Amino acid sequence: MYGARAANGVIYITTKKGKKGERAVINARTQWSVSNLARSESQKEMMNSEELQQYWLESSYRTQAQIDQIKKDWPNDTYWADVYFKQDVPMKQYDMDISGGSDKTEYFVSASYLDQEGVMYRSGFDRITLRSNITTTLNNWVKLGLNLGGGYDRRQTNQHIENSLNGGLSLLALPWYTPYDENGKEYTGRQIPGLALYHPHYLADMFPSKVKTQKFNPTGFIEVKPISNLIWRTQGGMDYYNYRTTSRRLASYVGNLNNGTAGEDWSQGVSRTLTNTLEYKWNVNEINRLTFLAGQEYTDFQSDLFSASGTGVADDRLSQLANVTSGQTINQRKTEYAYNSYFGRIGYDFNDKIFVNATIRQDASSRFGKNNQKAAFWSLGANWNMENENFIKDHTWVNALRLKASIGTSGNSGGSGPSWNYQHLATVSSGQYNASSAWGLNVAGNPDLTWENQMMANIGFDARFFKRLNIEFEVYDRNTTDLLMDVPYPYTTGYASILSNVGKLNNRGLNFQISYDVFSSPDYYLTPVINFGYVKQKFKELFQGRDYWIIPNTGVSYVVGDPISFFYPMLKGVNPDNGNLEWYVPGEDNTKTNTDPENVTSTFSSAALQQNTGIKRYAPINGGFGLNAGYKGIYLESYFTFSQGKYLINNDSFFFSNPSQFPGVNQTRAVRDFWKAPGDVTAFPKIGVTRQFDDSLIENASFLRLKSFTVGYALPKSILEKSNFFKGAKFYYTGRNLLTFTKYSGADPEVDSNLTTGVNPNTKQSVFGLQLTF
Template identity: 30%
Template sequence: MKMIVLFLFVFISGVFAGNANSQETKVSISKNNKPIREILGEIEHQTDYLFVYSEKEVDVNQRKTVNVSQQRVADVLSSLFRNTNVGYAMEGHNIMLMAKTTQTDAAQQKRHITGVVKDIKGETIIGANIMIKGTGTGVSTNIDGEFSIEAAAGDELIVSFIGYLTQTIKIDSQKTLNIKLLEDTKTLEEVVVVGYTVQTKSAVTGSVAVVKADKLKDVNTLEVGSMLQGKVSGVYVSGSSGEPGQASKIRIRGKGTLNSSVSPLWVVDGVIVGEDPGLNPNEIDNISVLKDGSATALYGSRAANGVIVVTTKRGEYDANKYSVSVNAGVSLLSTGRLEMMNSQELYDYQKSWNNQSWFTEELLKHNTDWFKEASKPGLYTNANITYTGSSGRMRSFVMADYYREEGAIKDFTLDRFTFRSNNDVKFTDRFTMSTKISGSLSRTDSQQRSVYNTYLYLPWDFPYNEDGSIRSGQEQDWRGRDGINDMYDLQWNWSRSKKLTVDGTINFNYQITDWLRFESNNYIRYISNRSESYTDKRSRSGQSDKGSLSNSNSLLTKQFTNQMIRFEKSFGKHKVNALGAYEYTRHFYESTSAEGRGIQPGREILDVTTGIKSIGGYKDAIATQSALFNANYDYDNRYMGQVSYRMDESSCFGKNNRMGHFFTVSGGWNIQNETFFESLRESVNQLKVRVSYGSLGNTPGAYYGHYPLYSSMMYNDEVAYFPSQMGNADLSWEKCYTTNIGIDARFFDRFGVTIDLYNKNTSDLLYYAPLPNISGYTGQYKNVGAINNKGLEISLNADVIRTSKFQWTSDFNIGFNRNRVTELYGGKPELKGLKRLEEGRDMDEWYLREWAGVDPANGSPLWYTTDENGKRTTTDSYNKADRVYCGSAAPKFTGGWMNSFSYKGFTLTANFDFVYGNLLYNQSRELLDSDGAYADYNSMKLKSGWKRWEKEGDIATHPKAINGGNKNSNKSSSRYLEKGNYFSLRNLSLGYSIPEKLCGKLGLQRVNVSCSADNLFTLTPFSGVSPQLSDSSTDGYAGTIYPLSRRIVFGLNVSF
């Protein structure tokens, strides 16, 4: 198993070295003044151990007294031979007793030995024990898996770590050791990254989920956020568009804020990046998702929405390796269950009500499929090369990656080049330095094609003249609204953007003593964006301005530093790890934009435009400084406790409340390590209980919420300013208090389950409250309310079948969340578009006119209303219908199911994700299912079970179609609310690894070929493009957006 390696190393092993079994086996002995031989025999009787010794060196007839109950064998032996010349060493099921050498002889022979301990895959092992056999002398490996020890020729080093088989190394003339430990699959334990620390999974007291690199890259995308979809309980991932390069929306345990960001905090290699860092999946080693207060506590004011911790790959010592992978495939358009009418279907639909003079059967001469005209198989390419290895005291990981994705809709293309170099240099045994440099350069071309228009164009219109030239849309026989043919404008118009991102990190690590270490972590980020858009004067959209050109440029710089001191020490069965740190973050952003009109074709420079259409600019800067403390205590791997405190000072608040104070306490109990549980360990391998409580924080979505602000406008060709935002010097932190209770269990070394119950209360909500017009301001930021999220998360994993030739592993997760607004400003409900906030209700509830169906007598639309007597009745007047709560856009539960099947060299994986209980507002139906309101737009086909009213007495779902619309039937109401439930096959992949012997003959280490497919099917009642996509700013709105694509990809990976 790969070990997570991060610069923040806190694990240090116990004083005595031994294998995993020796650290766990316990005995109960009561012997008074008995020979050592008899005591050793009792240990052999109660355990599987066998003692090996020479009676010439060990006096086993000496009498001793031992009275212990459920003590570890190692502890009994240490007490038994204290103040004697007898030493011992445990190796497998053997315990060797021997005479110790004299201090004088040892001193004459000892010399300095250094080395590194790694697993079979070349990953360094943190906290491995290195003991000199027969002595009490031992050390542990540091964060880089390295150690140094004084030993003499002839000494034997016992190297051990929980979860690995113990190895014995005999010292002769060597001064440097490279040690590899084999996994002990019975006891191997995972290491996870949790809030500036690295802990064994059994010691974690918070709610943490780990997703490793091989689980991430099962979906062919450049967007890391979407790779988490369906993989972690309580994490809901949705998209805003299927366009290449579009970011996902991630919600961890619901939404707990109104105006602040609801996105999680991203941390990369110990650096707080903030927003999604846009990493390349090939540079990621693993991701930890921190969900509760205990896990996220040390990020304090940044962690109210959860934390995503990314660990990038690092080099390996003495394992120089190159890997090359090439993936190529094709993307195919999928519009889900939305089907547009063809020419005949649209004619049949409109013939009963379209009385315009041009509406004749002549229209049927043309039957244009506008999606077919706009789409094509989009080529997908990803090429990657990596190097990992070492030279002397430096180890490196270097990666270069090229990614190109052509959209399944024409004229959408993304190109991105990514580079990363991670280097670790060990100058001395105490001082190390790490550098990380990464960057990406991307270009996006969209060519101004309107996906929206593609849905609306009439099939009666046709794009080309008989001579093959493109029609403009201004022809007399063009029937579509606005008289625009995108294909005509696309001959000249274009839009493109470029983005350059550079990240640099330098870390210093100095081991002051064996138990005290100083770390310095320093980071800078530079992002430059440039966007251009050209509209030719020959195009329809460019005629009014006689051509236009717009340019916008932005620059973001971010600086981060963390200076930390760590304490790590073991006292027998007691382990204490603590840290204290100072942190500073600075963010600076500026942008400029300009648009000119009146430009000649071929002269695409702003300087040659004849007039200014618009000009703008913006700057902002924020800073945060923090002090933090954390302490972890572990007794005998049975009882764990943690306390954390963080103080933040942010420029986002006024002088009265810049300080935020956040804390957490947590505890854990490994019940399986108790004496009374020993008889159950064969069937219940793990049973741990976790409890945590803590506070977190959040800052305003606007950086200057505490300041009075002015806005600008043009008046008589002069710039004028007017007050817009009222200041609030008392604006304070949004606070989130979380409680989490969790259980981790594993049965028969095959089936695992994790269950978490949580309750999250967010108070002092940051909200932009509107002010009366008479005040002269539009609004003011205030702390005005509270929200509660509570839920249940369940994760199951199983080795369903585990034989030498065939393996089937399965992972299933599900997360339930309930959201409630518990307090609002003034206790008054607040309208937010088609939703309304009210105390006691879900913050994502729709507040709409309630659809009552169709009047069978005349086909009129009906809505519910309340009459003067308070009775619920119906009306055909849209304006008389009253608005009511109609359900929520938030899912009741989300989850995923992942399966992997392996047979010899073949591996088949199938990953599913699902959502249930949310209602989506299908905004596209206002236009495409409008009952005649838009005769010059195409219409969607009616779904199975839908029926349009045609004659008196019809029981129908759709009103009578009338030219211009039927009494506002297509206005917003619960009519267009649809269930957003879905069950999707996210990815299906088949791979084959060529046998190692054949690879060896070819001079290669590994060769793998694969074929995978994304988005193969989605089962859903939703009639729109996809229930997985919604508006980028507001959850639950689904419109005429760029649809998802099905993708088939073939891959080749070679290591040498």
């Protein structure tokens, strides 16, 4: 029922509401927290001064005399992670809401303020949000509702991230250099002696970047009951944003003195949705009930972007765009799309035992050519409430048992971003040719482009046994056809690829959740819970008769008969006889993993040696487990998440553990295990042999993480009643990402990507909160 963009699942959100006839209830909450990097293992694995100097001696990179001079000139041992990343970063948040209602009206009003610093210098986020939700019944046949939400936030970002020596690669800094001068002050206005880099705080001050965002998302509805059991509902809403980025390089920056830059990016967008439904409930008799629903929904989106930048700003006080004197650039873009849908549903209820739903939906999208804009999707589902059957009622240990099954189709019209909106059209762009204005072909277009289709079937059950054991179980089979994929074409056509409907993909798996009420009473309770998901993925068909396709610049490949996998040259290891690296030579079919120890080479070629590593891009097993417990006002909630079979390309390791490729910078302790003489069995080759982009960079990123842990105390009602003012009060501590167990050597194993490039990792937070209700 959720339409065109539900192919990847639906998140259903119901905003909080008041209650009819309830006096006003006020909730006030305040939270304070500190944050640190969730994991610091990668930073701690970098060598200290003594270790690196000894390594340089062993590898003959420096002589003893040179090392002695370094110790004399630079008697320091700096842990650079503490310079580039902040510790105990503060956050504060204040929330208040008021809810209640009269005989005909329900209301809920809330406000929130959040102020949070980032772990990198000059990074942070502060936000104000407001929301009101009002529903009123005018009379017996008309009901109105209005939900208003809005917010304003400011974000400050450090521009030196990812593969930057002033960001993600900052740990390469030599540990004997120091960021402080002889007076103990940070170097400002000049580079750190020896390091040839500016202090990260000074650099961030000289390259400020700020983002301001305003959002407004109102929704209103009218619900009319013209006759008994018939409901007509019209709902309209929009989601509006205004987004502005201001970035500068100050003119006082000594690295480019009196030549500052100014840049402004502005964009706004609005998504509007109008939905009309008509629902009729027909009770045929006491045990047979039918529900009919028909509806129409229209959604559109429009966005505008404008940006300008330039250089040549001579003074920090002249930072506006009007003061740039050279290198002026401008950019403007507009994009839009629309969907129009019609849908219907028939629901059947037999004596509160058997429930059947059938739906049909037609979606039309402007993203496709006029001959392919429309597609129809359907679903059929059933639910058998077995605990109401006589043959189950006799078994008192069965408290609830529901069997459920469904099958249906849905459509996908592509991803986010403006490039998806016009792929069916042949488009052009402007440029210069022979010093004259010109235009050229930009996108080939595909008038046959249409919907990606998905059919999913599942069957499962929900049950409760012995008034303690709760089980939810489901198995599913999902087949995706006509995938929206970039199909490669020879460059002689003028295009590298054209978006097309090709290929077939199957995902088959199961999900279950189990909880058990060990204790359950008004004074104490104890409930452990575990959930588990497993998926088996297989590509069933590609395009152009291919058996495989490597997505350019990713190391990820589609292989018919296999899941999405990593395709890389496979490293055999270090040859103990000569200290060179050796790689397995692929067989005739490089979609099959070949690790024949008799067929290796020491000559590296990314194109010639790439093969199917057999390592899956997506983890097949994901889940979590936790515990809810309480005793007379004291409560505890904890939850772990885990992922098994997860792998990441640790791009950072290419820099941090590659001394021959990047000499003269710090490295991990692991590189000390290098080849020195025939017979040595080592992890790293002899000095002078560089590490390559091969499967040794693909690391096992399976993890177990304590995602959240809360312990608190709620004051008993006997104490609160004496005040005749407070209805509730609780104090609590919440920890997030407190513990992480993984073999992954990078900063964060939870990254959902094929490759990590030094971006800000997750943080662990300790939150202290107070909530009052009155």
